[in-house]
Amino acid sequence: MGALRTPREKWVEAGLQALATGGVETVRVEALAKALGVTKGGFYGYFADRDALLAEMLDTWERECVDDIIDRVEREGGDARDKVRLAGQLTFSSDRLLPVDLAVREWARRDHAVADRLRRVDNKRIQLARDAIGTFCADPDEVEARALLAFCVAIGSHFLAADHPGHTRTPVIARAADIILDTPRGNPVG
Numbered sequence: 001m002g003a004l005r006t007p008r009e010k011w012v013e014a015g016l017q018a019l020a021t022g023g024v025e026t027v028r029v030e031a032l033a034k035a036l037g038v039t040k041g042g043f044y045g046y047f048a049d050r051d052a053l054l055a056e057m058l059d060t061w062e063r064e065c066v067d068d069i070i071d072r073v074e075r076e077g078g079d080a081r082d083k084v085r086l087a088g089q090l091t092f093s094s095d096r097l098l099p100v101d102l103a104v105r106e107w108a109r110r111d112h113a114v115a116d117r118l119r120r121v122d123n124k125r126i127q128l129a130r131d132a133i134g135t136f137c138a139d140p141d142e143v144e145a146r147a148l149l150a151f152c153v154a155i156g157s158h159f160l161a162a163d164h165p166g167h168t169r170t171p172v173i174a175r176a177a178d179i180i181l182d183t184p185r186g187n188p189v190g
Contacts, residue, residue, distance in 0.1 A: 005042050005045060006036055006038045006042050008046045008056075010036060011032060011036070011043060011046060011047070011053060012053070012056050012057055012060050014032045014035050014036055015027045015032060015053050015054070015057045016057055016060065016061065016100050017035075018031065018032060018035070019057065019100060019103045019104070019107070020099035020100045020102075020103050021099070023103060023106060023107070024054070024103070024107045024111075027050070027053070027054065027057070028050070029043050029050055029053075058104070058114065058117055061097075061100055061101070061104060061121075062117065062120075062121050064096075064097060065091055065097050065100075065101060065121065065125075066121055066124045066125065069087050069090050069091055070087070070128065072086075072090065073086050073087050073090075073128075079135075080131070080132035080133075080135040080136070081132060081136075081181045081183060083128075083132055084128060084129050084132035084133070084150065084181065085177060085181070087125070087128055088150070088154045088177075091125070091154070092154040092155065092157075092158070098158070102158060104117075104118060105118060105155075122151070125151070126147050126148070126151050129146075129147040129150045129151060130143055130144065130147045132181075133146045133147055133150075133180075133181070136181075136182055137182065146180050146181075146182075149176075149180050150177070150180045150181070153173060153176050153177065153180065157169070157173055
């Protein structure tokens with residue numbers, strides 16, 4: 001029996017981890033092989049080159065942060081507000097997806113093809129917010145504005161360094177979501 005090969009998915013996952021922690025420049029075959037504790041020869045049994053790995057990494061990221069999220073949201077059910085909140089939590093609060101998502105955004109600033117991919121993913125995500133908001137808001141202009149605000153809070157909160165005097169970030173973001181989703185005020189922000 002021959003030696004076991006490192007599964008293709010392990011190479012992709014190692015690539016996504018490298019992307020998340022150091023950017024696309026750190027996704028190098030030799031470094032990934034070292035991280036996996038294998039030789040780089042096995043890489044070429046799956047991928048023609050680094051670009052093929054990068055493409056598969058983007059495919060995996062897109063599937064996980066769009067298709068898998070939507071599937072889970074639909075399985076768990078709830079009303080439209082619950083669904084959009086869960087989608088945001090799964091995507092933008094995840095220790096797994098968030099770092100990769102932020103790294104893809106940085107990568108997209110320098111690569112037009114990645115920027116196109118990111119636009120496609122963001123369009124799918126924002127459509128989920130539009131659909132949810134459209135269930136309680138009839139004005140299409142307001143739906144669009146609220147969907148944009150929801151997306152800006154979900155992504156932008158990870159870049160904002162401002163303090164919230166007398167408050168912590170999590171309840172402030174939760175209150176912002178309540179306002180965007182037109183949820184009656186519950187507990188005070190604190």
